[in-house]
Amino acid sequence: MIQISPDSIADRFMRYVQVDTQSDPTSTAHPSSEKQKDLGKILHRELLGLGITDATTDEFGYVYATIPSNSDKKNIPAICFCAHVDTAPDCSGTNVKPIHYRYYDGNDIVLPDDNTQVLSIANSPYLKEHINHGIITASGVTLLGADDKSGVAAIMEAAVFFMQNPAVKHGDIKILFTPDEEVGQGTAKVDMQKLGAQFGYTLDGGEAGSLEDETFSADAAVITINGVIVHPGYAKDKLVNALKLAGAVLDALPKNEWSPETTEKKQGFVHPTAVNGIAEKVVAQFPGATMEYAQHEQYRNMKEVLDRYPQVAAYAKEAIERAGLTVKIESIRGGTDGSRFSYIGMPCPNLFTGMQNIHSKLEWIGTKDMAKAAETIVHLSMIWEEKS
Ligand SMILES: [Zn+2]
Numbered sequence: 001m002i003q004i005s006p007d008s009i010a011d012r013f014m015r016y017v018q019v020d021t022q023s024d025p026t027s028t029a030h031p032s033s034e035k036q037k038d039l040g041k042i043l044h045r046e047l048l049g050l051g052i053t054d055a056t057t058d059e060f061g062y063v064y065a066t067i068p069s070n071s072d073k074k075n076i077p078a079i080c081f082c083a084h085v086d087t088a089p090d091c092s093g094t095n096v097k098p099i100h101y102r103y104y105d106g107n108d109i110v111l112p113d114d115n116t117q118v119l120s121i122a123n124s125p126y127l128k129e130h131i132n133h134g135i136i137t138a139s140g141v142t143l144l145g146a147d148d149k150s151g152v153a154a155i156m157e158a159a160v161f162f163m164q165n166p167a168v169k170h171g172d173i174k175i176l177f178t179p180d181e182e183v184g185q186g187t188a189k190v191d192m193q194k195l196g197a198q199f200g201y202t203l204d205g206g207e208a209g210s211l212e213d214e215t216f217s218a219d220a221a222v223i224t225i226n227g228v229i230v231h232p233g234y235a236k237d238k239l240v241n242a243l244k245l246a247g248a249v250l251d252a253l254p255k256n257e258w259s260p261e262t263t264e265k266k267q268g269f270v271h272p273t274a275v276n277g278i279a280e281k282v283v284a285q286f287p288g289a290t291m292e293y294a295q296h297e298q299y300r301n302m303k304e305v306l307d308r309y310p311q312v313a314a315y316a317k318e319a320i321e322r323a324g325l326t327v328k329i330e331s332i333r334g335g336t337d338g339s340r341f342s343y344i345g346m347p348c349p350n351l352f353t354g355m356q357n358i359h360s361k362l363e364w365i366g367t368k369d370m371a372k373a374a375e376t377i378v379h380l381s382m383i384w385e386e387k388s
Pocket residue numbers: 084147148181204
């Protein structure tokens with residue numbers, strides 16, 4: 001029986017969340033914020049400390065490491081476990097003060113640094129599953145960072161298990177920690193050759209037992225509207241206000257369908273995210289307004305790739321069951337790094353870690369869920385060895 005202690009993974013997780021690793025959506029650098037490397041350095045050092053001698057960190061903030069195969073079988077695919085070190089720009093990640101409630105009693109929790117922040121079974125029903133078990137929250141003024149330091153902690157705890165239990169057979173296990181997932185750049189600078197994995201799993205999902213093998217496919221579009229700017233005092237019959245045109249374009253978007261606020265599950269949507277007005281081009285004459293539309297691919301549904309390698313999700317299901325959980329197959333109304341990995345040579349569904357209320361001050365996680373995520377990694381590695 002594979003058993004990982006909720007308390008020991010909790011201690012590890014609490015150390016990691018105190019390192020500020022917020023990514024920066026306004027930056028074009030890789031990583032988008034240097035401070036993400038602070039956690040990378042800690043992880044690199046801890047991997048070396050475990051005896052994982054090939055651990056490396058590159059200038060972009062990616063950490064790579066291998067736990068070499070200890071099996072006589074030569075045909076086992078190398079399997080990657082991946083988590084992101086950055087936290088979301090939506091909510092402060094500075095001076096995170098994690099609080100570990102070792103035996104959650106089911107009552108409301110008023111977060112100490114801002115007593116308007118109250119976590120309760122009413123606003124977070126999944127708490128019910130954690131009564132009499134450990135949960136970890138932030139203190140009220142920051143996010144917790146369970147997204148995705150719970151994934152980081154689960155991978156590290158599984159690594160400790162493998163290094164301490166050499167009798168447990170597995171193939172090559174590739175560990176990858178990435179920066180900038182929250183700003184859509186998690187795979188931008190990854191070196192797939194160096195990683196050298198055939199299949200992968202991100203640990204970046206919610207409720208215990210959940211397995212996400214389907215995402216949206218998304219494109220991004222930039223619409224540039226060129227109005228005609230004339231001094232408003234002389235504007236009659238000449239001015240074409242681009243911002244008003246932008247307003248008309250927004251108003252013409254679908255409202256009762258194709259909109260995130262009116263759709264759910266696998267229904268798609270169009271989602272405007274920003275309107276910027278720039279008033280620097282002065283067009284004195286009246287050439288008329290023009291509009292440009294540029295569209296680019298963001299990511300594609302991972303399921304199209306995963307369906308060609310059914311063993312990837314099937315083994316994950318079996319591992320979740322061996323960890324004593326019920327499998328919940330889910331689809332994501334968005335994309336993951338796994339969507340991109342799946343299209344650059346590494347089919348990669350997403351596994352649970354337990355994270356809840358992500359990107360907010362009410363973020364929390366149950367410690368038994370994190371321990372189960374680490375156990376699932378161990379079982380999954382064993383299954384790939386058994387079935388190869
Ligand atoms: Zn995440």
